[in-house]
Amino acid sequence: MATRGFFGKRPTEIEADRLPPGQYLTEDFPVLSAGPTPHVDLDKWSFTLKDGVRPVAKWSWDEFAKLPHVKLTRDIHCVTKWSKFNTAWSGVMIDDILAEAGIEAPTGFTLAHSFDGYTTNVPTADLVGGKAMIATSYEGKPITADHGGPARLLVPHLYFWKSAKWINALQFTARDEAGFWELRGYHMYGDPWREQRFTGD
Amino acid sequence: MTTVEPSPGLAQPHRLAWQEARVEAIHAETPEVKSFVLRPQSWSGFTAGQHVDIRLTAPDGYQAQRSYSIASAPDDSGTIELAIEALPDGEVSPFFHDVVEVGDTIELRGPIGGHFIWNAPLGGPLLLVGGGSGLVPLMSILRHRASVAPEVPATLVYSARRYDDLIFRDELFRRRDADAHFRLEVALTREQARDGLHFGRIDAALMARAIGTETPKLTYICGSNPFVEAAASLALAAGLPFGSIRTERYGG
Ligand SMILES: Cc1cc2nc3c(=O)[nH]c(=O)nc-3n(C[C@H](O)[C@H](O)[C@H](O)COP(=O)(O)OP(=O)(O)OC[C@H]3O[C@@H](n4cnc5c(N)ncnc54)[C@H](O)[C@@H]3O)c2cc1C
Numbered sequence: 094m095a096t097r098g099f100f101g102k103r104p105t106e107i108e109a110d111r112l113p114p115g116q117y118l119t120e121d122f123p124v125l126s127a128g129p130t131p132h133v134d135l136d137k138w139s140f141t142l143k144d145g146v147r148p149v150a151k152w153s154w155d156e157f158a159k160l161p162h163v164k165l166t167r168d169i170h171c172v173t174k175w176s177k178f179n180t181a182w183s184g185v186m187i188d189d190i191l192a193e194a195g196i197e198a199p200t201g202f203t204l205a206h207s208f209d210g211y212t213t214n215v216p217t218a219d220l221v222g223g224k225a226m227i228a229t230s231y232e233g234k235p236i237t238a239d240h241g242g243p244a245r246l247l248v249p250h251l252y253f254w255k256s257a258k259w260i261n262a263l264q265f266t267a268r269d270e271a272g273f274w275e276l277r278g279y280h281m282y283g284d285p286w287r288e289q290r291f292t293g294d
Numbered sequence: 295m296t297t298v299e300p301s302p303g304l305a306q307p308h309r310l311a312w313q314e315a316r317v318e319a320i321h322a323e324t325p326e327v328k329s330f331v332l333r334p335q336s337w338s339g340f341t342a343g344q345h346v347d348i349r350l351t352a353p354d355g356y357q358a359q360r361s362y363s364i365a366s367a368p369d370d371s372g373t374i375e376l377a378i379e380a381l382p383d384g385e386v387s388p389f390f391h392d393v394v395e396v397g398d399t400i401e402l403r404g405p406i407g408g409h410f411i412w413n414a415p416l417g418g419p420l421l422l423v424g425g426g427s428g429l430v431p432l433m434s435i436l437r438h439r440a441s442v443a444p445e446v447p448a449t450l451v452y453s454a455r456r457y458d459d460l461i462f463r464d465e466l467f468r469r470r471d472a473d474a475h476f477r478l479e480v481a482l483t484r485e486q487a488r489d490g491l492h493f494g495r496i497d498a499a500l501m502a503r504a505i506g507t508e509t510p511k512l513t514y515i516c517g518s519n520p521f522v523e524a525a526a527s528l529a530l531a532a533g534l535p536f537g538s539i540r541t542e543r544y545g546g
Contacts, residue, residue: 094314094351095352098393099350100352101357103356128537128540128541129541175545274409278406291406293309
């Protein structure tokens with residue numbers, strides 16, 4: 094159904110090719126989160142890998158800083174409809190984290206945990222193979238607290254609520270367990286190109 | 295740091311289908327904000343604080359989507375009210391202001407949102423903090439509370455640029471005067487104080503006054519991101535528990 098009188102401020106053709114359906118391009122970097130911004134001290138920061146309830150590896154901030162860091166520049170897409178092109182991050186690839194821990198991913202599902210109690214689920218296959226990282230810097234600077242600093246998950250090919258801010262653990266789970274927004278009606282997978290915003294999309 | 299309880303009374307997730315809604319009424323609320331009463335074809339209710347997604351389609355198939363909070367309280371009218379602020383150079387909000395007329399149909403789906411919501415089983419006291427159009431979902435919560443749980447103490451802290459920018463101003467003042475359990479603190483950032491309204495941004499003193507003697511069980515903060523960051527920091531500094539504060543950020 095065409096909307097009477099609506100013509101729109103459409104993006105250029107080149108932009109449109111890179112924009113998933115229902116998204117619009119933004120230059121600034123909006124912030125979304127369910128609660129206040131937690132401010133996590135670096136000396137209290139830690140990141141844990143867990144297999145079910147069992148911790149298999151843990152890093153302090155200084156230990157994590159010694160892991161191999163790489164740069165990743167990607168387009169990102171938020172379920173609230175904005176997309177941002179060429180966001181430049183650096184951090185530690187999940188592949189390298191697993192290698193450092195000396196393990197192969199034990200299960201097909203992963204639940205990301207954050208310092209504020211937030212959780213989100215991602216299939217393990219979407220975290221490995223060069224697809225995702227724990228990012229610690231954005232545009233060459235430490236990630237600010239409102240954008241998830243000191244460290245956030247970055248899974249750029251899924252809607253951005255999957256890229257958990259203030260991350261402190263990745264937990265391998267036997268089943269695909271719904272996280273915070275997934276329990277509240279958001280999609281279990283969240284592919285922007287298939288517009289998987291809500292349950293049933 | 296916090297445990298987040300799922301909210302009681304939340305409907306099971308179901309497939310959200312796009313549908314047409316008829317524009318039944320349009321009211322100018324402030325120089326920048328108009329409210330729109332919409333009647334979706336099929337509507338089975340919502341929880342105060344939720345929003346809908348709007349989808350506009352151009353003749354060539356190009357579409358734009360945006361989210362808008364529901365301002366009305368859940369009731370059996372079959373209609374919902376949105377309050378939309380016109381942003382200069384925006385794509386969707388100026389369309390609502392300049393083009394949409396009573397009788398038009400607009401595509402929407404919803405209700406959406408399972409966190410920034412309130413219903414009576416969640417109880418109170420409530421602290422609601424809104425900046426600009428961030429008032430909208432708080433208005434739904436206030437209206438719902440007034441009809442189902444008026445004994446739940448509620449305080450609204452509302453920041454706007456000027457007196458004339460206060461959305462639903464008359465209704466808010468009427469509720470303040472009529473409702474012993476509702477307190478209103480208004481901060482005007484670009485205009486001198488009047489009628490007991492505060493001049494300047496929300497600050498620690500205003501937050502302390504809003505919290506008063508009864509620590510809120512739940513705090514809802516909504517507005518632009520800088521506003522939400524500032525208000526949430528003040529709420530935390532005033533000692534409110536992290537896990538009792540819910541935020542909704544309208545971008546920017
Ligand atoms: C859950 C949720 C609920 C919401 N509820 C409400 C609500 O109840 N009421 C409400 O009014 N809003 C609400 N919003 C915000 C709303 O969704 C839109 O973001 C808002 O209406 C702006 O959309 P727009 O298309 O008019 O502007 P956009 O086109 O998205 O532009 C956004 C801003 O960018 C600026 N801009 C655009 N293009 C350019 C450019 N080329 N150069 C420089 N600046 C530019 C515009 O001036 C504008 O200020 C809500 C948002 C969310 C996420």
